Amino acid sequence: MSFTLHGLAVSSGIAIGRAHLVSHATLEVAHYRIKEKSIPTEIARFENAVATVRSELGSLRGEASGPGSPSELAAFVDIHSMILDDPLISELPMDLIRERRCNAEWALVQQMEQLVQQFDEIEDSYLRERKQDVVQVVERVLKALMGKARKVSKRGKEEDLIIVAHDLSPADTIQFKNLKIGGFVTDLGGATSHTAIVARSLAIPAVVGLHHARPLVREDDLVIVDGTRGVLIVDPDPRVLEEYRLRKSELELERHKLRRLKTARSATLDGEEVALYANIELPQDISQVKDVGADGIGLFRTEFLFMNRDGLPDEQEQYEAYKAVAKAMGGKPVTIRTLDSGGDKSIGASVGAGRQALNPALGLRAIRYCLTEPQIFLTQLRAILRAAHYGNIRILVPMLAHAAEIEQTLAMIEQAKAQLRETRHKFAEDVKVGGMIEIPAAALALGPFVKHLQFLSLGTNDLIQYTLAIDRTDEAVAHLYDPLHPAILRLISQTIAAGARMDVPVAVCGEMAGDPTLTRLLIGMGLRQFSMHPSLILEVKQQVVMADADQLALKVGRLLRLDDPEKLREQVERLNA
Ligand code: PEP
Ligand code: MG
Numbered sequence: 001m002s003f004t005l006h007g008l009a010v011s012s013g014i015a016i017g018r019a020h021l022v023s024h025a026t027l028e029v030a031h032y033r034i035k036e037k038s039i040p041t042e043i044a045r046f047e048n049a050v051a052t053v054r055s056e057l058g059s060l061r062g063e064a065s066g067p068g069s070p071s072e073l074a075a076f077v078d079i080h081s082m083i084l085d086d087p088l089i090s091e092l093p094m095d096l097i098r099e100r101r102c103n104a105e106w107a108l109v110q111q112m113e114q115l116v117q118q119f120d121e122i123e124d125s126y127l128r129e130r131k132q133d134v135v136q137v138v139e140r141v142l143k144a145l146m147g148k149a150r151k152v153s154k155r156g157k158e159e160d161l162i163i164v165a166h167d168l169s170p171a172d173t174i175q176f177k178n179l180k181i182g183g184f185v186t187d188l189g190g191a192t193s194h195t196a197i198v199a200r201s202l203a204i205p206a207v208v209g210l211h212h213a214r215p216l217v218r219e220d221d222l223v224i225v226d227g228t229r230g231v232l233i234v235d236p237d238p239r240v241l242e243e244y245r246l247r248k249s250e251l252e253l254e255r256h257k258l259r260r261l262k263t264a265r266s267a268t269l270d271g272e273e274v275a276l277y278a279n280i281e282l283p284q285d286i287s288q289v290k291d292v293g294a295d296g297i298g299l300f301r302t303e304f305l306f307m308n309r310d311g312l313p314d315e316q317e318q319y320e321a322y323k324a325v326a327k328a329m330g331g332k333p334v335t336i337r338t339l340d341s342g343g344d345k346s347i348g349a350s351v352g353a354g355r356q357a358l359n360p361a362l363g364l365r366a367i368r369y370c371l372t373e374p375q376i377f378l379t380q381l382r383a384i385l386r387a388a389h390y391g392n393i394r395i396l397v398p399m400l401a402h403a404a405e406i407e408q409t410l411a412m413i414e415q416a417k418a419q420l421r422e423t424r425h426k427f428a429e430d431v432k433v434g435g436m437i438e439i440p441a442a443a444l445a446l447g448p449f450v451k452h453l454q455f456l457s458l459g460t461n462d463l464i465q466y467t468l469a470i471d472r473t474d475e476a477v478a479h480l481y482d483p484l485h486p487a488i489l490r491l492i493s494q495t496i497a498a499g500a501r502m503d504v505p506v507a508v509c510g511e512m513a514g515d516p517t518l519t520r521l522l523i524g525m526g527l528r529q530f531s532m533h534p535s536l537i538l539e540v541k542q543q544v545v546m547a548d549a550d551q552l553a554l555k556v557g558r559l560l561r562l563d564d565p566e567k568l569r570e571q572v573e574r575l576n577a
Pocket of ligand 1: 299301341438458459460461462463509510511
């Protein structure tokens with residue numbers, strides 16, 4: 001019987017194929033007593049399983065550091081390795097085996113349940129969520145104990161393999177890259193979940209937050225994953241199947257054609273140049289950037305250099321990283337954002353230690369933090385200024401709201417230059433400085449921004465979070481995330497218009513810039529600089545080359561006067577029709 005489930009569309013495209021259920025049922029293990037003399041064998045069995053998983057994670061770590069792999073993956077695999085090596089997981093179950101003379105699977109699950117209970121009592125929401133990582137690691141060990149590692153194998157060539165899971169770890173997801181998995185769906189997860197982030201960067205159609213897919217779908221069921229609409233169709237009727245097959249082959253043809261756009265000029269039909277920049281997290285992301293012929297780096301999220309380590313990177317290490325990117329981009333703009341730590345991005349044990357913010361997104365984040373830690377900030381500024389000698393580097397300052405923050409930042413940049421002069425380091429004197437417009441206050445009172453800064457970049461992810469008062473990491477309010485809310489559109493268009501009036505270039509570097517359904521809208525608002533994940537650049541370029549900027553300006557001007565969200569949405573859809 002055919003049925004349809006609706007979830008959150010997190011990675012676009014269509015996959016049609018047979019369901020492969022990835023189960024957590026393994027966690028319900030049998031319990032049996034073992035003979036005294038079998039204890040050493042049972043312990044050896046447990047140790048072997050842990051060793052197997054350690055080597056599995058080791059090879060995943062290798063794949064995660066390879067070119068083209070999303071930078072977050074290595075960090076996720078590292079977390080799993082740390083959990084596996086914790087004596088609570090890798091040693092205590094052996095005591096249980098000895099004391100209670102039980103089988104290894106049962107001992108491990110007992111230990112896990114105790115740990116999970118402790119996680120539930122943790123106040124810090126980030127740490128509490130790590131519970132899921134513990135469960136995933138335990139599941140891996142159980143699979144190894146039962147003689148079947150969590151490996152999925154590719155079957156028929158014609159059909160995609162569709163993974164159906166309650167939840168997936170990023171470490172599981174990385175295997176999909178090599179196996180050419182068609183798509184996946186999960187019951188848990190939000191648009192900002194780790195699994196969604198990985199799916200987008202691997203370009204696999206995916207739907208998350210389906211709630212009931214795992215219990216309702218059976219192994220080998222024929223399913224359609226519509227990652228654009230957030231729909232899973234199980235056992236589709238022949239007419240629907242035919243329709244989706246047609247759409248899928250159209251999409252494949254389009255994707256193939258997209259490659260031809262790599263070297264095409266990024267300009268509208270009426271000749272308006274539109275710069276398409278890439279967002280990166282680490283220097284190794286550059287290969288993907290070059291692969292799509294991006295016009296430069298519009299956002300280098302430098303905080304990723306500061307994560308998953310004990311100390312902070314020193315000036316030399318940062319300088320090498322920034323210089324590598326600048327040189328690789330060969331004179332194209334490289335926009336280095338200064339440290340945007342805090343919020344959901346913590347950067348190592350030393351930072352913010354001893355102080356637990358109740359609302360981290362509203363706390364000592366980004367520039368606020370840097371201005372309270374001048375030595376950390378000056379170190380980064382010196383590294384950027386030195387690297388700027390080797391390329392076209394610009395400095396971007398996140399989370400500005402007050403004129404005083406801009407003035408202090410500019411003074412610190414001058415101080416960093418003076419220090420470099422004193423130590424006789426080579427550096428660039430004339431580095432452009434820009435600010436992120438991601439707090440509504442900044443968008444509403446743009447004066448100091450256009451006066452003191454040489455370019456602006458709209459961080460729509462945070463602009464939406466702060467304007468609509470929705471925590472961008474909280475699944476429970478994910479449905480309220482709305483880039484087309486009239487208030488958001490007004491803030492964006494006013495900022496773009498003010499930039500044009502004052503001759504200060506404005507870019508968008510939040511997720512909105514990489515959404516091809518919004519390209520025409522943004523062009524119509526006057527936007528000429530977009531920055532997005534490299535995998536989205538060609539799709540957006542396709543929209544650019546088919547757009548007529550003049551006509552769009554007229555239509556969007558009218559549309560922005562609308563107050564009724566439904567009518568507004570309808571008009572935005574019409575722009576793409
Ligand atoms: C944004 O807020 O839109 C942005 C680009 O920055 P981040 O997602 O890193 O906060
Ligand atoms: Mg931001």
